[in-house]
Amino acid sequence: MPLMSVENLEITYMALGGRIKAVDGISFSLEQGEWMTVVGESGSGKSTLAYAIMRLVPPPGKITGGKIVFDGMNLLELDKEKLRKIRGKEIAMVFQDPMTSLDPLRRVGDQAAELFVEHEGLDMEEAKKRAEEAMRSVRLPQHVLNSYPHQLSGGQRQRVMIAMAMSLRPKLLIADEPTTALDVLVQEGIMELLNSMKEEGTSILLITHDLSLAANWSDRIMVMYAGRLAELGNTEDLVERPLHPYTKGLLDSVPDLWSDKEVKPIEGNPPDMRYPPPGCRFHPRCPMAMEICSKKEPPILSIDKRIVSCWLMAKEGGKA
Ligand SMILES: Nc1ncnc2c1ncn2[C@@H]1O[C@H](COP(=O)(O)OP(=O)(O)OP(=O)(O)O)[C@@H](O)[C@H]1O
Ligand SMILES: [Mg+2]
Structure with a gap:
């Protein structure tokens, strides 16, 4: 099927x-x-x-x-x-313009961690570790987690979105x-x-x-x-x-x-x-x-x- x-x-x-x-x-x-x-x-x-x-x-x-x-x-x-x-x-989706799906006012790491809290019921500490792993998997440096979306390049933002999309498999x-x-x-x-x-x-x-x-x-x-x-x-x-x-x-x-x-x-x-x-x-x-x-x-x-x-x-x- x-x-x-x-x-x-x-x-x-x-x-x-x-x-x-x-x-x-x-x-x-x-x-x-x-x-x-x-x-x-x-x-x-x-x-x-x-x-x-x-x-x-x-x-x-x-x-x-x-x-x-x-x-x-x-x-x-x-x-x-x-x-x-x-x-x-x-089912995950990555959009043409990642700014439409990233919240401009919150750090990337918090947004990524939230995914794991919501979908996998992790506590914040575990969720942050998973967010770190997710960024590593797309070869993004860890400082990205402390950045706001506008501080990243277009390619980095798109990688963040893909990292988030990939991380829940x-x-x-x-x-x-x-x-x-x-x-x-x-x-x-x-x-x-x-x-x-x-x-x-x-x-x-x-x-x-x-x-x-x-x-x-x-x-x-x-x-x-x-x-x-x-x-x-x-x-x-x-x-x-x-x-x-x-x-x-x-x-x-x-x-x-x-x-x-x-x-x-x-x-x-x-x-x-x-x-x-x-x-x-x-x-x-x-x-x-x-x-x-x-x-x-x-x-x-x-x-x-x-x-x-x-x-x-x-x-x-x-x-x-
Ligand atoms: N919110 C909307 N209200 C009315 N018509 C819409 C709306 N969004 C899309 N359409 C119409 O639906 C059709 C398909 O649009 P869609 O955005 O799905 O095309 P697309 O293939 O993704 O185009 P593109 O390659 O430009 O992204 C178009 O004729 C468009 O005018
Ligand atoms: Mg389109």
């Missing part, structure tokens, strides 16, 4: 200008110890999906359909008390753009930390714009477009033989993956999600679009170990 399976998830923002279905019928599963990376342009619904797994979709957003089964429980049916126990301990770690603001070396260090968690059995769900990061580190890649799943597959397969024109477009727009190829950005922009185009949402930008693509939503096909939602593949005999 997979650690988590998401079935037909639907998340809607009831915005003033109209409803936005930011996540629209997404299904996938994640095995224990597996690293899956979600990619897609800005606004495709990646963060909304992550927040839903934490049951932290911000208002006016609501989970309007589907299921998230984690370790045998439907997360969408749990009460507040159970959720509080799961968050941090079973969650079954799932979600990292939403954890390295966007950081330089490449710091970024690699953070990916190595995530990988060491994976090696100890934690499942990783990484969200990024950076396809080369996804290609270098993950077992599988999920490509989202305008709230829908475009393609999902094993990293190597998907990178070497993309089936969806959107995946191909993303790969062609990255310089170092296909070094012998011309770098070509995808033309146009993702749709305004208040008025998504009919049929396949990618069709207005798709170089391969056929007549049916603007009329009917493509089926979600399963081809070998790949999932792809594209009429081109439906014609080539994929099974819906």
